[in-house]
Amino acid sequence: MHVSRRVKPESPPARSVNVAPGAVGVFSVYQSIDEAEAAVYTHEEALGYRWKKAQSEKDSYGQLKKRTYQCNCYYTHTPTHAVNIDPSDHLQGKTIKTNCKVHVNVNRKGAQWVITTAVWDHNHARQIPEGAPIRRRPTEEQKVIISNLATSSSSCFTHGQLATVMKTQTGTILEPRQIGNIMGQARREARQEVEGLGGSMHAIIAKLEELARETHGWLSHIKVNKDGVVTGVWWQSPLQRDLGQRNDNTYGRNEAGYPLGIGIVIDGHGHSRNTWYAFQALEDHVHHAWVLRCHLDSAGFAPNTFISDRHHSLISAVKEVLVSSEHIFCMQHLDGNVDKNLRRVIPSDQWMPFKNDFWAVYRAISPENFDIKWQWAWVYVSHKFTCGVRTNGRVEVENRITKTFGGPRKSLKDLFDGLNERTDGQSLQETLWVQDICDHGDGR
Secondary structure (H helix, E strand, C coil): CCCCCCCCCCCCCCCECECCCCCCCECCEECCHHHHHHHHHHHHHCCCCCEEEEEEEECCCCCEEEEEEEECCECCCCCCCCCCCCHHHCCCCCCCCCCECCEEEEEEECCEEEEEEEECCCCCCCCCCCCCCCCCCCCHHHHHHHHHHHCCCCCCCCHHHHHHHHHHHHCCCCCHHHHHHHHHHHHHHHHHHHHHCCCHHHHHHHHHHHHHHHCCCCEEEEEECCCCCEEEEEEECHHHHHHHHHCCCCEEECCCCCCEEEEEEECCCCCEEEEEEEEECCCCHHHHHHHHHHHHHHHCCCCCEEEECCCHHHHHHHHHHCCCCEEEECHHHHHHHHHHHHHHHCCHHHHHHHHHHHHHHHCCCCHHHHHHHHHHHHHHHCCCCCCCCCCCHHHHHHHHHHHHHCCCCCCHHHHHHHHHHHHHHHHHHHHHHHHHHHHHHCCC
8 A cells, every 4th residue: 555645845945144244144133123124124125025924022021022034935725625525626825935044043142133043945836926016014104194185085096096195195005905905994994983973863962062173163053853863964064154144145055855955155256155054854845945045044135146946845845945045946957847848749850950049049149139039038137136147056166066075985984074175275375365366465
């Protein structure tokens, strides 16, 4: 009977090497274990080899006194198979272990760290191809940068964007898997922090209470249904409150199906400024009216003009709350209304010609009939103040900006923080506009 026995491959004898001063080898001295680790890794990566941490030893006080670093191919893989499977059916797995004996021992000597053993003879080919990037463990600095960007309230970054940031700021290329692990951990910790406060709504309310205590002028209103569930949160910073009282050309819109309301004013430079925000669970008359009353309580007066689409619950809320406001409807929605109300009564082969003619008439500005049309229209629109606005496109633009730092992966608390940062960004932009006007006014 023939009996086979697995024999471990022979390894070359270990060889300790003493190197010249400045190189990495026995008796090389470092000020910290991290410095020694970086020197060993850099030395071997230049030759195409990957290393890893191995066992460590601590002294009687629990302080690290020795650490061993090994080649990634250290040890020998010993496969394990079920006894009821024929050896011919065994899966031939792959392993990087080659019983390589290359390792380095670093010991603490007083306040310094010294390499006491250095074995460099590998029994395998290089692992890193010539010219290929070297995979390194993320440093603490890189983890902090990625975590801060991954949990940013005002931006959403992809793996590729974060990899570019890491390469630019630290000069190190991280793999998508490494970046993804750090992003996932940071977001889990952020969610756990919010959950520890009772969820997003409770975290937002707690933050608003903290802001009201620390800074005078913060306003907030909470709407609760009969079951005690929060269905609406309206808030306004001191700066937004000042904007709402300083500009009387406020207009707002809450897009159906999107649980965020944004109150916008047009400032003296003709730019949009967010003057309040509101989360609301439902797009019904009750919640729209509640949001508009919160605005009246803050501003002290109703806007001259309110522009919106023809959302029925919003129209009824404006009639009830903003009694003195002129409510006009967004012209951009005219196309949708034409499709909805006229397409079914016009033959399909005549629809596109009709639509082209309709918009040609709507946009007609020929010099011959401009004066006639202008005199005819002015009778009906001269008394309506719109600040040159015919659509609610400003809100649509703001919604697109909001979606850049919102999204399904962001909690309500993340969106709350991002909106407040958005307000601060608008204030900074206004300062730059004012400075630019002053510079031109001085002739510079």
